[in-house]
Amino acid sequence: MNHEILLAGFGGQGILFAGKVLAYCGLIDNRELSWLPSYGPEMRGGTANCSVCISDEPIGCPQVIDPDLLMVMNGPSYDKFIGNVKPGGKAFIDSTLVEQKCERSDIECFYVPASQLAIDNGLEGSANIILIGKMIKESGIFEEQTVRKALEKIIPPKRAHLIEPNMKAVKIGMDF
Amino acid sequence: MERNLMKGNEALAEAAIRAGCKCFFGYPITPQTELSAYMAKRMAKAGGVFLQAESEVAAINMVLGAASAGVRAMTSSSSPGISLKSEGISYIAASDLPCVIINVQRGGPGLGGIQPSQADYLQATKGLGHGDFQVLVYAPSSVQEMINLLTKAFDMADEFRMPAMILADGLLGQMMEPVEFPEAKTHQIPKPWATNGTGMKRKHNIINSLYLTPEELEKTVLDRYKRYEVLENEHTEAETYLTEDAEILVAAYGATARVAKSAVIKAREAGVKAGLIRPITLWPFPKKEIVKASENAKHILVTEMNMGQMVDDVKLAVECRVPVSFFGRTGGMVPKPSEILDKILELGGAE
Numbered sequence: 001m002n003h004e005i006l007l008a009g010f011g012g013q014g015i016l017f018a019g020k021v022l023a024y025c026g027l028i029d030n031r032e033l034s035w036l037p038s039y040g041p042e043m044r045g046g047t048a049n050c051s052v053c054i055s056d057e058p059i060g061c062p063q064v065i066d067p068d069l070l071m072v073m074n075g076p077s078y079d080k081f082i083g084n085v086k087p088g089g090k091a092f093i094d095s096t097l098v099e100q101k102c103e104r105s106d107i108e109c110f111y112v113p114a115s116q117l118a119i120d121n122g123l124e125g126s127a128n129i130i131l132i133g134k135m136i137k138e139s140g141i142f143e144e145q146t147v148r149k150a151l152e153k154i155i156p157p158k159r160a161h162l163i164e165p166n167m168k169a170v171k172i173g174m175d176f
Numbered sequence: 177m178e179r180n181l182m183k184g185n186e187a188l189a190e191a192a193i194r195a196g197c198k199c200f201f202g203y204p205i206t207p208q209t210e211l212s213a214y215m216a217k218r219m220a221k222a223g224g225v226f227l228q229a230e231s232e233v234a235a236i237n238m239v240l241g242a243a244s245a246g247v248r249a250m251t252s253s254s255s256p257g258i259s260l261k262s263e264g265i266s267y268i269a270a271s272d273l274p275c276v277i278i279n280v281q282r283g284g285p286g287l288g289g290i291q292p293s294q295a296d297y298l299q300a301t302k303g304l305g306h307g308d309f310q311v312l313v314y315a316p317s318s319v320q321e322m323i324n325l326l327t328k329a330f331d332m333a334d335e336f337r338m339p340a341m342i343l344a345d346g347l348l349g350q351m352m353e354p355v356e357f358p359e360a361k362t363h364q365i366p367k368p369w370a371t372n373g374t375g376m377k378r379k380h381n382i383i384n385s386l387y388l389t390p391e392e393l394e395k396t397v398l399d400r401y402k403r404y405e406v407l408e409n410e411h412t413e414a415e416t417y418l419t420e421d422a423e424i425l426v427a428a429y430g431a432t433a434r435v436a437k438s439a440v441i442k443a444r445e446a447g448v449k450a451g452l453i454r455p456i457t458l459w460p461f462p463k464k465e466i467v468k469a470s471e472n473a474k475h476i477l478v479t480e481m482n483m484g485q486m487v488d489d490v491k492l493a494v495e496c497r498v499p500v501s502f503f504g505r506t507g508g509m510v511p512k513p514s515e516i517l518d519k520i521l522e523l524g525g526a527e
Contacts, residue, residue: 024181027179027180061512061513062351
């Protein structure tokens, strides 16, 4: 199964990090993959986005234009990308920050109040990972344990204490 | 072998260290900066020198100095910075010194933008400074290939005593892909010409690019062009994909070749016999590879992130036997697979 994933939101919400988690999951599962960040002026205060391709074939164009999995964490990103989701695709929306509701009937939308859930659980700044949890649950793209292995690879040993809170955020997303 | 995830810029830096690069001189510029940052962190631990110069001009002249002493030296920049380096590159070529120069291209001209571009093709392949000279130009299209070509660039630069350039772009520099580092396959050859001390045992070596006697200067240029001829005959490289029966042959290099490949696959699904030729060496240009790949072609489509800078090279390679069209985006825009596909279908006569 091939996936073209687009993650978008404000700079500082951990969009690139969330993309990295997916990319490392792909690495651990021995898939072909690419991770491409936006690196323009948008990452200095505006919207940030990140393209991740996971495939069984070598990746051609690494820039995701029509995602089959979309994760959005602010209104402008929702407006910009919701129309591009492939028919049959899935969108994961932080409904604490995105007020809009999607009227498309050819895609499936999951409204997760991720930012609020993060605050309620003492996991400020982990809304991105809560959405990743929801994404892996609903798409079946990766196992929970793969995400743990990915986090162990990304998070340096001296910050290893951050792995458990991140896994808690994954679980919250999966259970929502 | 363990797969790791690395950004193109970081992979180039790590590959250089593994290829025995001992001196790196840089100056920050987007979208190349991670390369310098990686070198700043790792070079000292690897027993080499990292130095952030006061300008691009200073950095390239430091490369000239280090290369004169016979060590592997490298600099990296992005488009506007490469223009600043061009005087030094000409001096290095004229002094028959090996070195590696990396250009992670961004949109131009002028300060331009910071998004991916291939608009320095002509500069790299035809005029990277004043005077009669060439540099080797390699165009990787994946992070793994950046590693492989960088190692090769150092070896070839040493063997042919000339600068080699990795012509990348912002997309390749910024993206992460799984990579493997092969066991060091680089081979360093003796450099009897280096100015690294006579030990009172031999005559002084002199590194120079000034020849006031025209007869003498002409001879240095002719000698250099003999080496260029060997390169043009024996060291061109290109990758082909579905070219054997291709009626529409797409020619693209670097990041654009990846987009073009996606379009070729879709065109085949739509019943158009499309194929892709991807030049890996941009100089020497893979003429015979293009001739072979275009044997059954009714049309060649060149696609680049510029205004068509490779088109003339392709036309000359096929001696205008096959019509050549162009599709490109510029200024930092990356073509979409669907845009290239539309052009292929149009040329292929599909509805």
